[in-house]
Amino acid sequence: MEASGTAEAPRPPHVAMLVTPGMGHLVPLAELAKRLAARHGVTATLITFASTASATQRSFLASLSAAISSMSLPPVDLSDLPPGATIETLMSEECARLVPALTGVLSGLRETTRLVAYVADLFGADSFDAAVAAGVPRRYLFHPGNLHGLTFILHLPEIDVSMPGEFRDLAEPVRLPGCVPIPGPDVMSSFQDKSDPCYRWMVHHAKRYLESEAILVNSFDAVEPEAARVLSHPEPGRPPVYNIGPLIRADAGEEPRAACLDWLDRQPHKSVIFVSFGSGGSLPTEEMHELALGLELSGQRFLWVVRSPSDEGSVNANYYDAESKKDPLAYLPDVGLLVPSWVPQTEVLAHEATGGFLVHCGWNSVLESLVHGVPMVAWPLFAEQRQNAVMLSEGVKAAMRVPATKRKEEIAAAVREVMAGQGKGAQVRANVAALQKAAMEALLEGGAATTALDEVVRKWTREYC
Template sequence: MENGNGASPCCNGNGNGAAAAAAPPHVAMLVTPGMGHLIPLAELAKRLARRHGAAATLLTFASAASATQRAFLASLPPAVTSLALPPVDLSDLPRGAAIETLMSEECARSVPALTDILRDLRRRTRLVAFVADLFGADSFDAARAAGVARLYLFFPSNLHALTLFLHLPELDAAVPGEFRDLAEPLRLPGCVPIPGPDVLMPLQDKSNPCYRWMVHHGAKYREADAILVNSFDAAEPGPAKILRQPAPGRPAVFPVGPLIQADRGGSDGPCPCLEWLDRQPARSVIFVSFGSGGALPAEQMRELALGLELSGQRFLWVVRSPSDEGAVNDNYYDAESKKDPFAYLPEGFVDRTRDVGLVVPSWAPQIKVLAHGATGGFLTHCGWNSVLESLVYGVPMVAWPLYAEQRQNAVMLSEGVGAAIRVPESKGREKIAAAVREVMEGEGRGATVRAKVAELQKAAAEGLQEGGAAAAALAEVVEKWTCEEN
């Protein structure tokens, strides 16, 4: 329950005297690398400040100190500050180590420095809780060593992915071969069945060190007092129902989403792609973007271009140079295109589609594009932030997953809740064109998808309102933080 200034009325302080009791509750949040981790955690911090009078410190890793991240952190309100952890040496890791391995190792090796920072925060603030994100569970060791009373996990993805993580230790023992070779889809409590090849990408090769890290994290999650998840019940009714029920040895789960960038991002100056959208009919444009970290192989990039042309639909495409020399997550730490992406488009494509399409390199203000009245569809990699943004603004999706948990998300969206149509695995231009037309023109399943997305948009908005499910879940968490201080 909140009083007039957003603070809980039942706090008795943390044993550090009246001055400490009068100080705002403070939360330390560890952000593992990637804007997809930083943005929702920052939005959680902003919501805590705005609705509950709390302050937060975002703790970031040296490897993520990009210009984009620095600008984002500088834009946060005064109640949300940031501190960068000192660099750690990862030079002993093999070249080509998985991103998940890099993030996990960086966290584990940062525990001593993090312990010192948390001790200092305890001295200077009324530190009521520590929150780690999904690859940062080893930081619980630092929080315990620093004497932080409450340890929470923030899971920026969805309830399906969390369910998989929580079951990983037992699945590791029960599945002798590779997940991709499973004869039957993986069935987890309340979840849409996930075909083996669509299971979380870091689990697809058990000989890779990142597989063992994922199993380790799944076990470590159970040390949390509770888990906050960036999702909402209507998007995942099955696992939401299961995870709401108490279970021995499993932390309580609180869906507090959707947490998306509330200010719509981008600069205040003129933006050519938004000016172009202003000239298009309502709901007529499909927005094509693979997130801040995704890139396509050259052949798929060509087929996508020709599929968009063949569809006859208006399109706005954020294009990057292809991933053939690396991986589909080549841009994870740096969203800029590595080479001129236009050189990889089919000859004459830009000229032939000039009247109906706009191709922009590297970046577009995604929130503003999705919120624009001319946008009627979103061809997306199914990164969870992008999915939530699409649902908040009521934009039906064409699913084209690339890495991480995106293939799982595509299954859940297309076969489960029905908010997307998935591009077939072959990625041929005719099938791409058909999927785009189906969503944009309401053909076949397209009409059902559009109706479902409108329903989810309404549910998401209602959940965030005062008394809504997400708002109530976060209020319950804050009450635990502030009313159980020693």
Template sequence: MEANGSSRCNGNGNGYYAAGATAAGELAPHVAMLVTPGMGHLIPLAELAKRLASRHGLTSTLLTFASTASATQRAFLASLPPAVASRALPPVDLSDLPAGSAIETRMSEECARSVPALTAVLADLRRTTRLVAFVADLFGADAFDAARAAGVRRRCLFFPTNLHVLTLMLHLPDLDVAQPGEFRDLPEPLRLPGCVPVPGPDVLMPLQDKSDPCYRWMVHHGAKYRDADAVLVNSFDAVEPGPAAVLRRPEPGRPAVFPVGPLIQSVHSKGGGAAECLEWLDRQPARSVVFVSFGSGGALPSEEMRELALGLEQSGQRFLWVVRSPSDGGAVNDNYYDAESKRDPFAYLPDGFVDRTRGVGMLVPSWAPQIRVLAHAATGGFLTHCGWNSVLESLAHGVPMVAWPLYAEQRQNAVMLAEGVGAAVRVPEAKGRAKIAAAVREVMEGVGRGAEVRRKVAELQKAAADGLRDGGNAAAALAEVVGTWMRGEDQGDE
């Protein structure tokens, strides 16, 4: 994939749409999907594209931004089946943005400035494929303007996080008027229809400073979401029963909402260190290891990194820890665009820690095959940043969680998981080693709240699998969306 707007051809050399030809020689229905930056956005959209192909015979083109044309992303796109093509939008100039601009601001600006190029790409796809719909993810709502200009009849939003966050975004334009102060200063938790009450400091991080341009962008997106014909959400009813029930009811002026998750990778086995850590897991007793990872973009300050190490040691539990260099001098999401540690992460661990824990712990720098680790019989718990992809992967494999949120919507997710559905134990805000050790033991040994957390996660694992089967809630929701796309095609162009 090149950054000049060229496409990657899957299958044979006849173009990315050739794989979608039917037996009668017709082109299969095609969907264009805009992926705003981050592997956490790309992966679930790619899984949606794969499911559309396998269940409904649709082909797709994933449209990506030049800012994320990393080796990791290129390898991932090259691994997709022939029915899922990719195409890069040309780069846009973001040099005028202030240094230190929020990631959400950069993503939103990149999308808005790409609308002219995207309009041309979608017009081209209309000429060369049987384009029935356009799907943008949560920071790409401005792209609906491009789809409308290109004459794409069906325009949908894909929301890669959950129904709680979607509810907040849909109410945000009104909240912006009704709550003149900062969310972090609210005297009472924020209460939204069907949702778990969220304390002000735990509300979505991009909303925590109303003077930051990022906040205004989020309000803009919340209003723009109502331009969508439908919203596809990477969640499922059992993990969020309250907002699922509310959003299932039609509301004037709000698009229909369809929970179609969990959309997670089934296999991800490539990468350095994969074989070694999996072989280590093979030697451990069943459900005895806590997996510690802060996602593809997270990093800890050095003091918290030290307390985590000593807390794991004090817990007495076996652990597999994906270690990254600390975030000192930057932000906890410093690795968002590049998951590799910038320095030797092991140099920041406490003196003697590696030797003292050699028999019970394994340290992996930067990356581990998370899906395979969570699916392994030896894995009994997951200390996680509560990124939604990681949450869904944990639930799909029946692994209870220790919640340690960092940025984005993760603090809000932690509230929902710990105080709402009961699938996690949250590490207290003051993250000393003793409190970390206690939270890990609670989940791993099933003591205190840990027993109920383990029971609830097993229940949610079954519900997630049932929903994806033919006739299940998620499968039926996706089939209903595809049906509207096909009816839209029958009605002709706008």
């Protein structure tokens, strides 16, 4: 048989990414996959869990390019866990129980693609066992939060041994290298009860993080410069850390234009405060009323994404299902522009009428706000959000925090100060403008994030065999 005369093109490098539940985990990993495809020709498979196979997630995955495929792992029975098991426990257990199934998936990808690396997100460290069993050459951890959160997790095993009692009872803030001092009650919620299985899981994950060949973080140096400086220096036993952010959702897909954008078109420049508590957050009824009255009292135009209150559950009651459980507007006084459940957040933040963001301090939302130059009013709910609020308000000063008492007068004052750029609000607005510039520069050719990701991909492709 004669040779055809044309050599077969080599298969592109391929990376498998495990996405533990939550759109806050899926979106940045998908954006990482997009960046890898666009800049380096790397293809990717996003591996998701059956527990979050929502219509929202399916639609998002279907919108991705042909270079990014997706698949769902089989359902896992978690009925043996206690009814009050935390989200972190549920995700960790689900991941650990899926190792055999994931091993099969990765083995299949090794046969059908040029699989150069496996990336697990922060609750997926146990899945490294599957990657080892399948013979995947390199294993990485993706941290969708910031360097402050990562630093805390990396130090947790030693803190667990050295610190008796609970974080919430500490008389002094927790001080870690490069980090803003964090008051005990503001330490991330998964660390707040040492008797809860969730806490033991976090200590377990922290130890397993050290098995990764590197840790990729969705942050950028300017927003937490001292933490970046500390983690940029190699440390024996700790994987190298790469700041590759900001990774935010860059497009809205092909959905019809939301009516709230038409409303924004009719508002003056920088006159609207956007209010949203993320895809998984909700407020108790009393706080919803105080917020509504505070917004009215502030005298500012506002766009509020409202979900039904959390009185019957917890503030993270919508984590696995972003749809509001009941009609949320029935719980509120008749004030302002209220939108139930969802708006195209990146488009709202990018709109010239948006002048402020009352935010739960989920890291994806924070990055979106900074990239679009929108100053923040911080109202944290759960997970690492209180810790983020401290870093943003006391460290880089890109937000004003609503007092814990959350009275309508306090809410109104914080909103007015940020929107008018008066008092502390002036510094917040100036700092956010500087951070917006730094975030954009990080993503340019030769920028810190681009250079870091280039180095990671060089390792994948150069050392692949």
